[in-house]
Amino acid sequence: MVSNSAQADWIAFGDLGVWTYRNDVSLRIVQDEQLERRFDAPWTHAIQGGCQRYGYLVYYGDSPVEYHVIVGVDDFRAHIPMPREPAGPNQPYTITPYQATLGRIVTGDAQTFDAYLNSTGVQIRE
Numbered sequence: 001m002v003s004n005s006a007q008a009d010w011i012a013f014g015d016l017g018v019w020t021y022r023n024d025v026s027l028r029i030v031q032d033e034q035l036e037r038r039f040d041a042p043w044t045h046a047i048q049g050g051c052q053r054y055g056y057l058v059y060y061g062d063s064p065v066e067y068h069v070i071v072g073v074d075d076f077r078a079h080i081p082m083p084r085e086p087a088g089p090n091q092p093y094t095i096t097p098y099q100a101t102l103g104r105i106v107t108g109d110a111q112t113f114d115a116y117l118n119s120t121g122v123q124i125r126e
Contacts, residue, residue, distance in 0.1 A: 001027055002058065002105075003098045010105050019105055026061045029105060039071055043083060043093045043120045049074035053082070056106070068102060078116035079106040092123045100124045 001021060010029075011020045017031030036053040044051045051073045058066040069082040081099035086092060095103070100117070107113040117124075 002029075003101055005101065005105070007104050007108065007110055012108055014108065026059075028059050029102065030057050030059060031055075031106075032057045032067075035069065043122055044071070044073060046119050046121070047073045047116070049077065052076075056102070068099070070103065070106060073116055073120070078113050079103055080113070080117060080120065080122065083122045092121055094123050094125045096126060097124055 001024065005021065009022050011022055013019070019029040021027040032055040034052065034054055039051040039053040051071050053069060053071050056068045056070050057064045058068070070079050071082060072079050081095050081103050083093035083095045083099075086094075095117075100113075103117070104110045104113045107116075
């Protein structure tokens, strides 16, 4: 359900760190824990503001079903899922289309997410 959804399909309770799926309120994304207050990686160097790394859980009902690490970039203007390391020299960091959907939902605006993703050089790949 998450992978086929759009940001508008989610009710954002951003101050609470919760995003609830409109079509099935049993499905939600919850900001769980701060993992790193000052996160720095090669892919974040183009970002001017601070970056912080958080753990997020996807719940269905009371059961956690997935765990994701998402980085709040540029003082939380966008949220980019933790990318995979480059496969080799001169290769990009990558996230999956599913991770990109999570990033757009948590960011709250697809254009903002895409702009920040482009500035980091992280690419969307299977």
